[in-house]
Amino acid sequence: MSLVFAGVCSHAPGITGRAERAEPALRDPFYASFERMRRALEASRPDALVVIGAEHFANFFMNNMPAVCVGMAASYEGPIEDEKWLRIKRTRVPGAPELSRRLITEMMNDVDLAYAEEWKFDHGIMVPLNFLTPRYDLPIIPMNINCQGPPLIPLKRCWTLGRALRRACDQAPERIALIGTGGISHWPATPDSGKINEKWDRDFLEKFLDNRRDALLAYTDEATHREAGQGGFEIRTFVAVAGATEGSKGQLWFYAPIPIFAVGCTVAVIDLKAAA
Amino acid sequence: MSLYHVQKLLYQLNRDPSVRKRYEENFDSLLAEYELSAEELRAIREPDIGLLYVMGVNGQILMHYAALRGFEWDAYIEAMRAGERRYGPVRTGLYVRAGQDL
Numbered sequence: 001m002s003l004v005f006a007g008v009c010s011h012a013p014g015i016t017g018r019a020e021r022a023e024p025a026l027r028d029p030f031y032a033s034f035e036r037m038r039r040a041l042e043a044s045r046p047d048a049l050v051v052i053g054a055e056h057f058a059n060f061f062m063n064n065m066p067a068v069c070v071g072m073a074a075s076y077e078g079p080i081e082d083e084k085w086l087r088i089k090r091t092r093v094p095g096a097p098e099l100s101r102r103l104i105t106e107m108m109n110d111v112d113l114a115y116a117e118e119w120k121f122d123h124g125i126m127v128p129l130n131f132l133t134p135r136y137d138l139p140i141i142p143m144n145i146n147c148q149g150p151p152l153i154p155l156k157r158c159w160t161l162g163r164a165l166r167r168a169c170d171q172a173p174e175r176i177a178l179i180g181t182g183g184i185s186h187w188p189a190t191p192d193s194g195k196i197n198e199k200w201d202r203d204f205l206e207k208f209l210d211n212r213r214d215a216l217l218a219y220t221d222e223a224t225h226r227e228a229g230q231g232g233f234e235i236r237t238f239v240a241v242a243g244a245t246e247g248s249k250g251q252l253w254f255y256a257p258i259p260i261f262a263v264g265c266t267v268a269v270i271d272l273k274a275a276a
Numbered sequence: 277m278s279l280y281h282v283q284k285l286l287y288q289l290n291r292d293p294s295v296r297k298r299y300e301e302n303f304d305s306l307l308a309e310y311e312l313s314a315e316e317l318r319a320i321r322e323p324d325i326g327l328l329y330v331m332g333v334n335g336q337i338l339m340h341y342a343a344l345r346g347f348e349w350d351a352y353i354e355a356m357r358a359g360e361r362r363y364g365p366v367r368t369g370l371y372v373r374a375g376q377d378l
Contacts (some may be wrong), residue, residue: 018349056336061287062280080291085343120291148336150370189335190371191356230370
């Protein structure tokens with residue numbers, strides 16, 4: 001089989017942790033879009049869900065920072081954050097170690113990867129799972145792209161990573177779903193938290209949804225940092241999804257800046273059937 | 277005596293319950309295991325969240341330490357702003373403002 005579902009969504013901790021402080025007129029449609037994504041994900045009947053996230057110093061530190069790491073554990077625990085702070089109850093999430101190993105082995109033909117048989121999920125994965133797999137019964141394969149501690153891998157390598165993942169999925173008999181999670185422009189956990197460059201976000205999303213490789217790979221970290229904040233480095237997760245779905249267009253199911261969530265809240269799904 | 281060691285301590289404190297237990301039982305003995313300057317020690321002990329921010333501690337590490345030390349979200353944001361007013365711009369790392377070196 002191959003990919004049966006692909007999409008992207010936001011993961012900011014405020015989405016759950018500061019829920020009551022958001023404007024209901026924006027928050028509720030955002031949550032409804034997550035619910036719509038959950039139904040679409042379930043309808044695709046996946047055997048496992050690959051989550052490409054941007055881990056935030058939950059597992060990896062500058063003593064040994066992988067550019068990209070893929071989980072290969074039988075199970076994962078999360079959230080690592082205080083349950084009351086994130087408002088997500090700590091739980092154990094099933095993994096898919098044998099499938100992980102096959103995907104990693106295949107991907108290594110094209111990209112260098114670290115792997116981890118131990119991994120604690122932070123908000124970057126737990127917030128999406130809270131909405132998309134609320135029973136935590138779908139096996140998860142986490143993949144982390146370092147977006148926090150430069151030097152970071154270039155965007156062109158994120159695209160290559162996505163393509164390698166797709167090729168590995170194409171060779172697996174399992175039905176595999178893929179979610180990329182990250183912010184677009186945002187300045188999380190800083191005095192500028194809540195600042196969002198909506199124009200920059202919409203421009204990026206247009207290129208992403210249109211799967212325009214050259215336009216996506218033309219972004220530079222210097223310009224992204226200036227216009228979209230350090231949180232903008234997380235576009236790497238979107239670019240990896242775009243690489244994995246090369247030739248397919250996407251649909252934007254939700255986008256709105258919600259400052260108390262500190263991000264332009266996004267839900268988008270790729271129409272894999274439209275792939276050439 | 278560097279941003280690296282400050283962040284390493286806070287990273288381990290955030291993620292490792294056994295390190296958090298040592299923080300609760302004997303913070304000084306835990307701090308002694310890291311190479312920290314007098315300024316860094318003061319910022320961590322007090323805690324001076326604004327100074328830690330200006331030193332360049334990543335917010336994804338700092339926000340959890342602030343929460344551990346009782347800072348609600350708005351207080352955490354205000355502490356960083358106060359830090360910039362008192363100590364000047366962020367010295368190094370991701371949060372150096374546009375126009376400064378990355």
